[in-house]
Amino acid sequence: MTDTHVTKRPMTLLGLGDMGTALARTWLAAGHPLTVWNRTAAKAEALASEGARVAASPAEAVGASDLIVLCLLDDASIGAVLDAADLTGKDLVNLTTGTPAEGRARAAWAEARGARFLDAGIMATPAMIGAPGAGAYVFYSGSRPLFEAHRGTLEVPAAARFVGEDPGHAALHDVALLSAMYGLFAGISHAYALIEGEDIAPKDLAPLLSEWLGAMGFFVGNAAERLTSREFTGGVVSNLAMQVAASGTLLRTAAEQGVSPELISPYLDLMRERLESDPAAHAGEDTAGAITLLRRPGRS
Template identity: 35%
Template sequence: MPERSPAPDAHPSAERPRVAVLGLGRMGTPIATAFLDAGYRTIVWNRSPDKVEALAARGAVPMATAAEAVTAAPLVVTPLLDHAAVRQALGTATAALRGRTVVNLANTTPDQARDLAAWTARYGAAYLDGAMMALPETVATASGFFLYSGTEEAFTRFRGALEVMAPAHYFGTDPGRAEIHDLALLGTGYGALAGFLHSLALLHGTGTGPEEFAALAARWLNGLTAYLPELAREVGAARYADGVSTVDLNRAAVDGIVELGRASGVTAAVHEPLRDLLRQRSAGGRGADSFSSVFELMRPRDAPLL
């Protein structure tokens, strides 16, 4: 298990704001625990009181209602399930929101984040949208990180508290930008995970077990990670002529993966979209360009990226 970041000191400090954590689910409990470990006066609320008791025994201050919790702290963190749960919880506390900073850590779309920012502003609260790139066991460790966007002054003011939960990255005043970056990162990961599961399907029955292959796959993915800055450089410059891994080279490889899948009775749905993009690029006379040039078939034509 990753080591926790050291607490600044063992006792609450006058410089540290009180923090209210609304929701003590899989992420809310380790987040509240991290604030307690770091010496913050931590107020907690949960719809079911059973999860409150263990934290109260460690020094958290339980509140019977979300409104009482919001009233008790200038910084309000909401690691709830989704947008609707946040609106429901804060909807009972609108009279207490003025002067508070709401940090929304629920599963949220970019437009929902913007909607919640506008809604909290009507009641005099600052808003930060947060995306948690972490698991419960990586809260308060260097292995996880959180993304934020929204009120810049609030991020600057409370950055020390935000860093208690995980290293914090700020993406500007548009409340939706943290969620856009969250989805982009998830898309990167899902592509790799889906490819891994497809590979296990190809290997099923060959005598190579999933655990054995996982070690090889992790080694291969580490190499691909080191290749990302080069791809980013090529895309940023829109220069693809000198890439070491060409469209035609990768087209042949992906064709081979698809054909092996068909011959083995394994769905090719994971890799067929990439195969089609590589074929389109090659048919357009760009087979000698870098693999990164496939980006040109993906990017929006009439709108900015974000």
């Protein structure tokens, strides 16, 4: 990813952990005048030889540029770091990991201090930043004019995807994707645990797992269509009643293998709950109907 067609405006980056350092190096390599600040000064000084200007304080760093990028530890760090800084007329782009509620509150906080605000969710590891073909991208939400004004700069380290003017939507997209990822990791972990101690090598199971999970990817789009239409029965291939009945085999196998079912039992329990709530209505459904239980008021 390069930035050959955009005016190289001065910018400031606060926070130089692994991700912040990767971002800084990518912007510097693209020729952006960059001011940096980090609580641990040594990390900032290491970038001076690459062309970064090192600020002695957050207030000094903010004063050096109109575009301020934040890549700090957490949302609380933002308030602490910027408490003494004048944000009037500044454009704040928050790459700090947070929740949707924190993104919305921080947007209101920034507006009250005279700044425009974008929240973001980074879908990449530091090694993917600035690496062509790595697939890195960042969700952005909040001020659309701010996003469009700096889009060329923001796309230097990773592709940029604007997901709405609600400041909480970048974090929500981020967490939704990460939650799905961890669910996938949980299933894979359970599968490998089942074969521990057997004459089955993990490396032999790996391609079978990849192939099977790829084939099951249809569920993503299928569930989206069913949740939109609220039609859970049409065109069902493997209905809820059958899947609940079959789930006993999964649990008995785990018991036989001495494997805890804790990674898969919550989902199996959810399917059973959906079926037992009204067997006549739900037996022929697709499993996507169980998703609706997760938003039930009062559910913990």
